[in-house]
Amino acid sequence: MRIALLAVTLLMLSSCAVGPNFKPPRIPPTDRYTPGEPPRSFASGADVPFEWWKVYDCPALDALVDSALQGSPTVKAAQAALRQANELVKAQRATLFPAVQASYAPTRERDAVGTLSPTLVSAQPLFTLQTAQVSVSYMLDVFGGNRRQIESAQATAQAERYELEAAYLTLTSNVVAAAIQEAAVRAQIEANETAVRSARDALDILKQQLALGSIAQTAVMAQEAALAAAEAQLPPLRKQLAMQRDLLAVLAGRSPGEPPAQTFELSALRIPQDLPLSLPATLVRQRPDVLAAAEQLHYATAQVGVAIADLLPQINLTATLGGASTSLSTLLASGNTFWSAGASLSQTLFAGSALWHHKLAADAALDEAAAQYRTVVLGALQNVADTLYALQFDAEAVAANERAEGAARNSLDATRASLTQGSITYLELLNAEQARAQALANLAQARGNHLADTAALFVALGGGWWNRPDHAP
Numbered sequence: 001m002r003i004a005l006l007a008v009t010l011l012m013l014s015s016c017a018v019g020p021n022f023k024p025p026r027i028p029p030t031d032r033y034t035p036g037e038p039p040r041s042f043a044s045g046a047d048v049p050f051e052w053w054k055v056y057d058c059p060a061l062d063a064l065v066d067s068a069l070q071g072s073p074t075v076k077a078a079q080a081a082l083r084q085a086n087e088l089v090k091a092q093r094a095t096l097f098p099a100v101q102a103s104y105a106p107t108r109e110r111d112a113v114g115t116l117s118p119t120l121v122s123a124q125p126l127f128t129l130q131t132a133q134v135s136v137s138y139m140l141d142v143f144g145g146n147r148r149q150i151e152s153a154q155a156t157a158q159a160e161r162y163e164l165e166a167a168y169l170t171l172t173s174n175v176v177a178a179a180i181q182e183a184a185v186r187a188q189i190e191a192n193e194t195a196v197r198s199a200r201d202a203l204d205i206l207k208q209q210l211a212l213g214s215i216a217q218t219a220v221m222a223q224e225a226a227l228a229a230a231e232a233q234l235p236p237l238r239k240q241l242a243m244q245r246d247l248l249a250v251l252a253g254r255s256p257g258e259p260p261a262q263t264f265e266l267s268a269l270r271i272p273q274d275l276p277l278s279l280p281a282t283l284v285r286q287r288p289d290v291l292a293a294a295e296q297l298h299y300a301t302a303q304v305g306v307a308i309a310d311l312l313p314q315i316n317l318t319a320t321l322g323g324a325s326t327s328l329s330t331l332l333a334s335g336n337t338f339w340s341a342g343a344s345l346s347q348t349l350f351a352g353s354a355l356w357h358h359k360l361a362a363d364a365a366l367d368e369a370a371a372q373y374r375t376v377v378l379g380a381l382q383n384v385a386d387t388l389y390a391l392q393f394d395a396e397a398v399a400a401n402e403r404a405e406g407a408a409r410n411s412l413d414a415t416r417a418s419l420t421q422g423s424i425t426y427l428e429l430l431n432a433e434q435a436r437a438q439a440l441a442n443l444a445q446a447r448g449n450h451l452a453d454t455a456a457l458f459v460a461l462g463g464g465w466w467n468r469p470d471h472a473p
Contacts, residue, residue: 017144018312019305020366022151022298025373027281033385042388046276048286048464053176055272055458056451060262061179064252067260068175069168071253078160078167085157092153095146098138105131120326130331133322133338140317145309151302159295166288169463175251176455182244183264184448185237188441192233195437198412199227202429205419214422226430230437266447272454275391278461283384284377286462293369293376300362300369307359313347383460387453394450401443408432408439 049055053065069075106128111118113125120127141147203223209215246256254260284290319341323331330336348355415432418424458464 017147017305018308019144019148020301022155022301025284025294025297025370025377027284028377028381030280030381033280033381034388042277043274044277045279045282046274047467048276048278048458048461050464050467050469052458052464053172053455055270055454056176057270058179058264058268060264060268061176064179064248064260064262065172065175068171068252072171072251073253075164075167075171078164082157082160082164085153085160089150089153089157092146092150095139095149096141098136101135101137103131103133103135107131122326124326127326129324129326130328131322131324132331133320136317136319138317140315142315143309143312145306148302148305148309152299152306155295155298155302159292159299162288162292162295165463165465166292168465169288169459171251172463173455173459175248177452178244178247178251179262179264180269180448180451180455182241182248183266183269183451184444185241185244186264187266187444187447189234189237189241191437191440191444192230192237194440195230195433196227196234198433198436199223199230202419202433203227205429209422215425219425223430226433266444266451269451271447271450275454275457276461277384277388277457280381280384283380283461286466287380287460288462288465290373290376290380293373297366297369297373300366304359304362304366307355307362311348311355311359313345316344316346318342318344380460384457387457387460390453391450391457394446394453397446398443398450401439401446405436405439405443408436412436 051062054062108128109126111120111125113123118125139146203220206215206220206223210217210220245259249256249259252260278286319339321337321339323333323337325331325333325336412432412435415424415429419429
C-alpha cells in the first residue's frame with residue numbers, strides 16, 4: 001500500500017514543472033506608426049504578399065530572386081542550423097525515457113590456488129568467465145527539470161525557424177536593393193554620358209565661333225575643361241556599376257566572375273501603387289526578428305525552471321539483470337543469474353552557493369531577454385515609421401525632380417538655339433548643360449530611392465513569409 005501511494009505521489013509531482021510558465025509578450029498598445037494618418041497610397045491593414053518583389057512587374061528581377069533563393073549559401077546555412085536545432089530537440093526528449101544498456105565481458109582468469117580457495121564450483125584454477133547483463137536507469141523528472149530543458153530546446157528550434165525566414169527576407173531584399181541600385185547607377189551613367197555629349201557639341205560650336213573670330217581662345221579652353229570634368233564623373237559610376245554586378249553574382253551564390261544574365265534599368269521597374277500596411281499588433285506576430293526575440297524570451301523563461309529544478313532533490317531508479325558462467329550455454333542457467341534493483345535520492349547540500357547563483361543568473365537572463373524583446377519591437381515599429389516617412393518624401397522628391405528635369409531640358413534647348421544665333425555666351429550654355437546633367441542624375445537617384453524604400457517597406461512589414469504555400473504554422 002505504501003509503495004502504491006509513493007508511486008501515485010511521484011506521478012502527481014512529475015505532472016508539474018517548477019519555474020514560471022512562458023506567456024506570449026503583450027501586444028504594443030498602439031494602432032499607428034506615426035502621429036498622423038498614413039497617406040492614401042497605403043492600404044492600412046492589408047496583407048503582405050509572399051513574393052512581394054513581383055510588385056515591380058520585372059521578370060528579370062523575379063528570375064534573379066528565384067536563382068538567389070536556390071543558390072545562396074547563407075540560406076543553406078540557416079537551413080542547416082534549423083535542422084540541427086530540431087535534432088537537438090529530439091535528443092533532449094530522450095531524457096524522458098529510461099536508459100537501457102547491455103554489456104558482455106569475457107575475462108580469462110587464473111586463481112592463486114596455493115594461497116586462496118578456488119572461486120569456481122569446479123575448483124578449476126584456470127577459466128574464462130563470461131558475464132552479460134542489462135542495466136536500466138531512469139531519472140524521475142519529479143520537478144520538471146528535463147521538461148524545461150526540452151521546452152528550452154523547442155524555443156531555440158523555433159527561433160532558428162524564424163532566423164531562416166529572416167535569412168530568406170534578407171536575401172531577397174538585398175537582391176532587390178542591389179538590382180535597383182544597378183538600375184539607378186545605369187541611369188546616372190546615361191545622364192553623365194548625355195552631359196558629355198552636350199559638352200562635346202558645345203565645344204564644336206565654340207571652336208567654329210573661334211574660327212570666325214567671334215570669341216576668344218579662353219572660351220574654348222573653358223569648355224574643354226568642362227568636358228574633361230564631365231568625363232571624369234563616369235569612371236566612379238562605372239566602378240560602382242561593376243561592384244553592383246559582383247554583389248548580385250555573390251547574392252545568387254555564384255562567383256563574381258559569373259555575373260547574372262539579367263541587367264536592370266529604371267524604366268523596367270514599375271513603382272507599385274496602394275502599398276500594404278499591416279497594423280502594429282499584426283506586425284509583431286509576423287516579423288521574423290520579433291518572433292525570434294519572443295522565442296529567446298521563451299528559452300530564458302524555461303531556463304529559470306531548469307535552474308530551480310537543479311536546487312531540488314534528484315531521484316534515480318536503477319535495475320540490473322544478468323548472468324555469469326564459464327560457458328555461454330549455461331550463462332542463464334539456474335544459479336548463474338543475478339539481478340539488482342534500487343533507488344537513490346540525492347540532494348546537494350553545499351556547492352559554494354553555485355546552484356543558487358545559477359538560479360539568480362537565470363532570473364537576470366530572463367530580464368535581459370524581456371528587455372531585448374521590447375527593444376526589437378520598438379525597433380520594428382520605428383523601421384516601419386521611418387519607411388513610411390521615406391516613401392512620403394520620396395514621392396515628393398520624384399515629382400519635384402521630374403519638374404526640375406523638364407525645366408532644365410527646356411532651358412537647355414532654348415540656350416542651344418540662342419547660342420547658334422550668337423545671342424548668348426558660351427557660359428550660359430555651360431550652365432544650362434550642367435543644370436540638365438545634374439537634373440537627370442538627381443531624378444535617377446530620386447527614382448532609385450523611391451523604388452528602394454518601397455522594397456524596404458515590404459521588408460519592414462515582415463516580407464509575407466506566412467503566405468508562402470508550403471508554410472507550416
